[in-house]
Structures are given as C-alpha cells and as structure tokens.
Amino acid sequence: MSQPEQRGIDPRGPRFGAGITAVLLLVTIFLALLPTAGAKLAAFVLLIVIALLFAWGTFAGIQRHPYGLLFKNLVRPRLAPPAELENPAPPTFAQFVGLLFTGVGVILGAGGVEWGVWLFAAFAFVAAFLNSVFAYCLGCQIYLLLAHAGLLGRSRRGETLHA
C-alpha cells in the first residue's frame, strides 16, 4: 500500500478496459462455436491473447495495463474529471479472476478440449460485461467466496496480488 503507484485511479478506466475485453471474448465464443478448424484455432489464439492481457493486468497492476494507457491518452481527456478516485487493488484483483477463467480455457483448449474454450470464455465474458456495464466489482463479490473455498490463503494473496 505504500508504493507510489498505489494512488487512486479513475474508476472508469478499468470499466472501459472490461468493455474491450467483453467484446473480444464474444468474438472468441463466436469463433469457437463455428465448425471449421481454422475458426476454432483463431478462437484459441484470441483466448491466449486475452489471458496474456489479464496476466499483464494482474502482475503489472491495472495502472500499467495497455487498455488503461489507451483510456488515459484517448478517452479520459474527453471526459469530465472523475467524481472520485479508486484504489487500484480491486480492479487488479478482477484481472486475476479473469486470468483464472481464461487460463483454464487455454489449458483445456491446449489439451484438445474444444468446449473448454467457449465455456471459460463465456464465464470471463459474464464477469467482464457485468464489470463494464453494471460496475460489478469482482473483488467485492468473489474475494470472500474464493477465501471461503480456501483458494486464497493469507500468504498466497500477498504474493499474487500485490505484484
């Protein structure tokens, strides 16, 4: 919490990025459902790209995500200043959840499980769309569920999420 980049961010930035992600995930799902091998391969590659972007957001922090830079340079200058700034930890956690979903999809896809690609892309889409359109906060809704299930321990949390 003492790092200088932990200052507040414009809450609209992550929602803008989630919107782009949601559209890319819809394209992934559409391609994965098509019968041709080429379309399925394209869906798989696109899911890898989306997972890598989530990994970027998770490990570099939401402030250094490429969509965040896009927002800062192209979108934010056209908007009124935000009503208030937000802590970057919750949207960075949301990136981690996105990485989990798309990561499982990529692993299943690599193992030849075709439905894994569209199914996990669909899970990630639901999260990204709710985040973007309804300001759904994954950190608020999912963190304690994962902690309950024992998926997030005390020590692991510090390592994975404060990178």
Next chain:
Amino acid sequence: MSPLAAAAVVVALVAATTLLGVLWRSRQGRVRTTVHPALVRPSDVGVDGGFGERATLLQFSTEFCAYCPATRRVLGGLAGERDGVEHVDIDLTNAPAVAKRFNVLQTPTTLVLDGAGAIRARIGGAPRPRELAERLDQILGETHVAA
C-alpha cells in the same frame, strides 16, 4: 454449429448476462430486516470496543472492495449525525473466520446492531443511504421508547 446458430448463442449470452446484471443491481444495497437471537460483542469481530450505546453500523470490508471506501464515508456520516451511534469497519481480508461466522460472502456487508448488540438489519453491497437512515432511526426510536 452454423454461423447463424453461433451468432444466436452470442446474442442469448449477452441478453442473459444483462438480465443477471439488472437482477444483481436491484438487490444491491437493500436494507433487509433480520431477527437474530444472538448478540454481537466487539470481541466477536476482533475489536476491543467502539460499539455504540444505542446502535452500531458494523461494516465488513476487504482490500479488494471498490465500494468499501465510499460506504465507509456514508456510514461514518450517518453515525456522526446521531448520538450514541458508532461506525465500526472490520477488514476481513485476513480474517476468514469472522467472514464465515457472519456468513459474509460479499463486501461491503453492513450489519445494523441495536444498543444490546442484536442484529436488526443487514445490507449486502453499498447501502442505499436514505433507506438505511430510515431503518436506523426506526431502531433508535424503539430503543428510546424502551429506555
């Protein structure tokens, strides 16, 4: 699957997710009246004291909760305007036992305790300020009459 069927699946997914979002939003921040026989003491949530004489707004937060800071301000304001009412914020990030005990699955979650420590209302998500103020004043009114 044909391109048309695939497109239909995509449209259905967007529609279903929109419905989910509308449902979620309609439930967020609503004040639910609860009846709990057990009393909550400060030690139950890991603090030494700080509960209000007439009521306590007990907020549960985590580090990954985007709406907790705003909720903190709303609850702090409501408590500050009323005598004998305190706002207590508990960070559950490293306290899974407390989360489990009060069955907190989302943050912020707010419990409204009366002067005795009984849970009188529960709010999941960022509280709707006017709705909460009404319920709080109702509880304070009862306490006043009883005392």
